[in-house]
Amino acid sequence: MKQFLATAMIVAVGLTLAGCPKKPAVKDNAGSSSTVPANAPSDASTAGNGPQTGPATPFGEGSASAASAALSGKIIYFDYDKIEIKSEYTRVVMDAAHVLVAHPAWKVRLEGNTDERGTREYNIGLGERRSQAVRRALMLQGVADGQITTVSYGEERPAAEGHDEAAFAKNRRVEMVALP
C-alpha cells in the first residue's frame, strides 16, 4: 500500500512536470482571500476596509516558477581546459532537454564559467565554449534554438572563492537558469 502511494505520488509529480494532461493554468481558488491587511479594523462601519485580495496569478505547470523549479540548480561541471560534457552529467542534460521539449514556451539561459587561471577575457571565450557545448547537447535532444540563450561569465562569478584545485573544480561549470 505504502509503495503504491509512493509510486502514485512520484507519478503525479512527474505528470505535473511533464504536463501530460491539459489543466487550466489558474487554480480554481479565486474566491478565497490571500491576505487581510494586518491592522484592518474589524468595525464594519469603516467602509472600504474589508477583506482585499490581489490579482490571481498563474501557478502550476506552464508558469515561470515551475520552469525555474525544473531547470534551475542544474549544473554541469567540467575538467580543466575541457568543454566535453562528462558522462556523469548526461542525465542532467537529458532531464533538462525533456522539460524544454515538453514546454516549447519555456526558455533557458546557459551560464558558462571557468576557473580563475589564465586571462579574464580569454576565459570569457572558454566559458562561452562550455555554454555552447551544453546548448548543442540540448539541441541534439530536440530543444529548439529559440529556447536557449548562452552567456559567459568567464572567471568573474566563481562559485568557490579559494585558489586551489578544489575551488577550481567547483568553478568550471555551466549553470542553467530558467528565463521568465
Add this chain to the structure above:
Amino acid sequence: MNKKLLASWLVALTALGGGSARSQLVVEITQGQADAIPIAIVPFGSTSPQPAFDVAQVVSDDLGSSGRFAPMNRKDMTDRPTKGADIVFNDWRTLRTDYIVVGQVNPIDATRFSIVFEVFNVLNRERLMGFQITSNQAGLRLGSHQVADMIYEKIIGVKGAFATRIAYVAVTGHAPSKLYRLIVADADGANPRIIMQSGEPLMSPAWSPDGQSLAYVSFENRVAAIYVQQLKSGERQRVSARSGVNQAPAWSPDGKKLALTLSSRDGNLDIYVLDLVSQSLVRVTDDPGIDTEPQWSRDGQSVYFTSDRAGGPQIYKQSLQRGDPAQRLTFQGSYNARPRVSPDETELAFVTGDGSGYHIAIQDLKRHGNVQVLTKGRFDESPCFAPNGAVLIYSSRDRSRGVLALVSTDGRVQQRLVSTDAEVREPAWAAY
C-alpha cells in the same frame, strides 16, 4: 637604510592619504634598484608660517617609488635650505647625496600658490634646473607630481609618469552581495574616485586616448554589454549590447572607434571594429578559434590580439586594411595572451603561462623571440604600460588577495599597490 626609508614612506603616504581612505591604494616597494641615485629633497620653505602642502614629501615618494632614486630621510638632513644660495655644498657632500632639490610654496593671492624648485648636482655644484609652477590649492598635489616628473626626466633621461592616472576594478564582499567598483586614481593610488558601481561584474576598463572617457564591460543586466562613460559628466552610453559576448573594448588611436570581441550565434568569438559615430561594424577576424583581447597599433592600421586558432592562446597581429593573414608573434610556450604594446611600439607585454603559473613577459618586437619573463607570481595578469614605457602595472595576488603591482621593463624594480579594503584588479594607465 632601505627598511627605514620604506617605513617612513608608508607613514608619509598614509598621512597624506587623508581621512577617506576607503579602497585607498598604498605603495609598497618590494625590490628597488641596487644603484639607486641618492637624492636629497629638502622640505620646501614658505613665506607663510606653514607651507600649504608638503610638496617635497610627494616628490620624494614619487622618485623613491620608481626604484631609480634613494631619497634621503629628512631626519638625516643637517640643514634646510630653500634656495640655491643657501646650500652649503660641502655639508651635503658629507651626507653622500648626489643631488639636492630645494624649493618653496608661497601664496600668490587668496586662491593661488607658487611652487618654486631648483635642482643641483652636489658634487660639481652645477644647477641642473629651476622651475616655477602656479597652482590652486587643489592642484598642489598634481603640481608636486609634475615637479617629480621634471626631476626624473632631467636626471634619468626618460619622461616621468608621476602626474598620470590609473583606472582599476575594486571588489568587496562575498557572493551573493559582492560589490564591483570602477575607480580612477592618481598613479600613486591617491585620490581614488568611484566612476561606476555595480552588484554584477565589471571588467576591462580602457582609457580613451584623450583621457576623458573610459570604456568598460558591465554585466549589470546579467549579460555583458560595453559602455563608454565620460569622466567629467558621468554620462554614459551603452555602445554594444549584441546578443552573446560583448567584451574587450580597445580604443583606436584617434578615439573614434572601438575594437571589441563579439560572438556568433554558435559562440565563435571574433574581433570587430565599431565606429562610434556611424555605428558601422567591420569584422576583423573570422576563424573558429577564440579571437579576443585586441589592442590597436600606433598607426591605427593593425590590431594585436589573442587567438587560440593554433591550439592554445598565442598573440597575433592583423592588418585592418587588407585581407592579409594574421601574423603570429609569440612562439615560446603554450599559453601567451593579453597583448599590450609599449607606447613606442618597440616592446610587447603579455601574460605567459607555464607549470609555475601565469607571469608577465615582455618581448622585443624588433628582435624576434627575445622574451623576458618579468614576474614570478602564480596569478599575474592584465599588464599595462605606463605612458613613458618604463614600467608596467599589472594584477597580482599577495597571499590570496588581489593587488596591483608594478615592474620596470628591465625587471629590476618591483612594487605593490595594496588596497586597504578591496580586491583590486585590471589596472589601466591613462596616456599623457
